[in-house]
Amino acid sequence: MPWEKQFDKQAALDKALQAFWARGYEATSMQDLVDCMGVNRGSLYATYGDKRALFLSALRSYDQARRRMLAGFEARHSPRDAIRRVFQAFIEQVPEKGGSRGCFMTNTALELAAHDPEIRKIVAGAQEDVEAYFARMIRKGKASGDIAADVKVAETARGLLASLLGVLVLVRSRPDKSLLQAIMTDAMRRLH
Amino acid sequence: MPWEKQFDKQAALDKALQAFWARGYEATSMQDLVDCMGVNRGSLYATYGDKRALFLSALRSYDQARRRMLAGFEARHSPRDAIRRVFQAFIEQVPEKGGSRGCFMTNTALELAAHDPEIRKIVAGAQEDVEAYFARMIRKGKASGDIAADVKVAETARGLLASLLGVLVLVRSRPDKSLLQAIMTDAMRRLH
DNA sequence: TCCGGTTTGGAATGGTCGGTCCAGACAAGA
DNA sequence: TCTTGTCTGGACCGACCATTCCAAACCGGA
Numbered sequence A, B: 001m002p003w004e005k006q007f008d009k010q011a012a013l014d015k016a017l018q019a020f021w022a023r024g025y026e027a028t029s030m031q032d033l034v035d036c037m038g039v040n041r042g043s044l045y046a047t048y049g050d051k052r053a054l055f056l057s058a059l060r061s062y063d064q065a066r067r068r069m070l071a072g073f074e075a076r077h078s079p080r081d082a083i084r085r086v087f088q089a090f091i092e093q094v095p096e097k098g099g100s101r102g103c104f105m106t107n108t109a110l111e112l113a114a115h116d117p118e119i120r121k122i123v124a125g126a127q128e129d130v131e132a133y134f135a136r137m138i139r140k141g142k143a144s145g146d147i148a149a150d151v152k153v154a155e156t157a158r159g160l161l162a163s164l165l166g167v168l169v170l171v172r173s174r175p176d177k178s179l180l181q182a183i184m185t186d187a188m189r190r191l192h
Numbered sequence C: 001t002c003c004g005g006t007t008t009g010g011a012a013t014g015g016t017c018g019g020t021c022c023a024g025a026c027a028a029g030a
Numbered sequence D: 001t002c003t004t005g006t007c008t009g010g011a012c013c014g015a016c017c018a019t020t021c022c023a024a025a026c027c028g029g030a
Helices: A009-023 A030-037 A041-048 A051-076 A079-092 A104-111 A117-144 A153-173 A177-191 B009-023 B030-037 B041-048 B051-076 B079-092 B104-111 B117-144 B153-173 B177-191
Strands: none
Touching (some): A009 A104, A030 A041, A051 A079, A051 A117, A079 A117, A104 B153, B009 B041, B009 B104, B030 B051, B079 B153, B104 B117, B104 B153, B117 B153
């Protein structure tokens, strides 16, 4: 069995993820990907399939990273802080100059979810997972007294998700940390 | 001066707007536009300029329609209802089957605003205008007793904007009216 | 009826798209 | 050292991209 793989599949996939994240699906050409992944065309198609399959792999990889991020917050912070950290993770990445990439999943929600059922399923699943995370944190917070007892779990979790998605839109159009911080503060007020 | 214009410029621009709205900038080809506008290539370039200029015209046209819509709500409804109507306008357009187009401005915010300063300016301006509209309605509502007196104007207006943008993301990824209605209800709770 | 200037449909342009292909580079086992 | 089968680089493919161009169609005024 001569000559095994010549490049790191996951590292190259991460490069592709960065490219799709920054520019979107349609605006990223296969030539862009060949250049930025450092993998030649032939190997790229042999390893990942066509452009759409590569995009799906990148999206699933991003989704796993998101899942790990939430699990980390849940393990290391109080329920209330675990919620706040999600907002802050996206607000902190906003650079002083120039627009940020926002959230790859949300960018994809608007570009592709409406026309591609398979992608919509992944995006909707991720959003439902974040919603469930919020609900879980609210329940834990109510149990520990960290969050007011009269807060309605499901309704508030949905409201927080909407506020978060709003932040993820504004990150791309009005990358102003003080604006985003104010929205986070308003969103967190629901927990009082 | 023989032979004036052969087609309705605004009607054709509306057709282009529909196409860009449904599929986005990159995924809409000039051939698509020639087909759906019913205007041939030459006239199209002569009248609107290149693809980006046509897109900008469509975006500005959409922005004017949005402005008219808000002005109508403001004139015809109580402050609280004028806020609710904005949410409902987007929730109602969700079809029973298949995804909806959401808000053209928000779709554009995620696809293009991060990389195109001119487009970012239009998008950010529209978002600021909606925010100002919410603030104005809150102030009017507080004055008339329609909205609780202890509501903070600027913070709440921003929070409402974020919730609205969240709805405009979910409209494309989870087009479920009951979910969107619940988020609207949660957003409106800020005014109690 | 014919003329003038505009608009029209569609051919043509050069470039880039996603995707395929293959001759040769390569490393492990013989 | 030679065989073997995989992987590499880049040429290549037809299709489609945005854009330009022009001859023919057209209609109001003379």
